[in-house]
Amino acid sequence: MGFAQRDFGTGVDGVISIDLYAVAALLGVTGPISVPGSGVPLTKDNVIPTIMAADLEDPAHKRVISSVAGPLMQRVVSLDSAQWVGLIQVINELATGRHIQLYFAADRAETEMQRLGLAGELAVPDGHDDFMYPAEANFGGNKANWFLTRRLQLALTRNGNTLHHVLTEDLSYDLRTAPSWYIVPYAFFARVLLPASASGVQTSGLKRAEQPSVTPPKGASLVEGNALVQVDPNSHTAHFVVTYAWDTPWSQDAAGVHTIYCGQGGGAGPGREGDGDRGRDRPGGAAPPPVGRPGPLSPSGCPGTAGRP
Secondary structure (H helix, E strand, O other), X not given: OHHHHHHHOOOOOEEEEEOHHHHHHHHHHHOOEOOOOOOOXXXXXXXXXXXXXXXXXXXXXXXXXXXXXXXXXXXXXXXXXXXXXXXXXXXXXXXXXXXXXXXXXXXXXXXXXXXXXXXXOEOOOOOOOOEEEEEEEEOOOOOHHHHEEEEEEEEEEEEOOEEEEEEEEEEEEEOOOOOOOOOOOEEEEEEEEEEXXXXXXXXXXXXXXXXXXXXXXXXXXXXXXXXXXXXXXXXXXXXXXXXXXXXXXXXOOOOOOOOOEEOOOOOOOOOOOOOOOOOOOOHHHOOOXXXXXXXXXXXXXXXXXXXXX
8 A cells, every 4th residue: 555655645545456366256257358458358267368478478468457457347346136146255265265355444444354354364273273374475576376386285293292294385387388488487485374382393495584574473483485496498397396394282172183274375276376475565575474364174175275266
């Protein structure tokens, strides 16, 4: 919000942040729309590839992006009441995956956004000693994320009253579908929020920061670092692995179950990492901690992780 006052001399009441996955999901509700600058109607299936291609190859790509907002919002507010239930369900799913986030300057409105889980803040699960929240931020100033596939794997080993965690993040970077001239490295900043009780923390694959760049939420600790993924100029691909290891105290409920809460940052589809916040308009250029509402880990993965439309 600070840039609006700085650059335009006017204040704003709030900010609504949506990504391309949110645009695609909303098009799934409204149906195709035609916009100036696009040779074909935009649908939930082609809007992201169309905008990505324009971003890489069309110097006027900003016009294509901005031309979508008006017609799309007009279609959304004009939906028949019979479609409202479906629209609300889609918005809830997008908010859970952090494809939509809202901030309001008015305290009352912002408190309501926090209650609804739309504000993007981290809610550390009260009364639970074990949680994790990995996130990345693209620091390269490019569109490398679209060509990135990410897989997370968590290995757990119990040793008496201690639970050992090894989180492996496998990054596959494939530029073979990009324009032939587009061979850019993936420079990223990675971090994971852990409980304050986490001990014996180790990382590999990252140049680990000696001190966190921001203060983690109460009850949490923050591990972070950066890395650079170079692309093979012949294959136009790259592979990179980051691991985090740590211990937490073992605890269990009446049924003997130890619950791990988890979430995942960066609004993007499965295996796709979002652009993140490169720290613009923040003191010292520091991006905020990853945000969201962690939920119980299950064999199918973390709840609330971003889903590809």
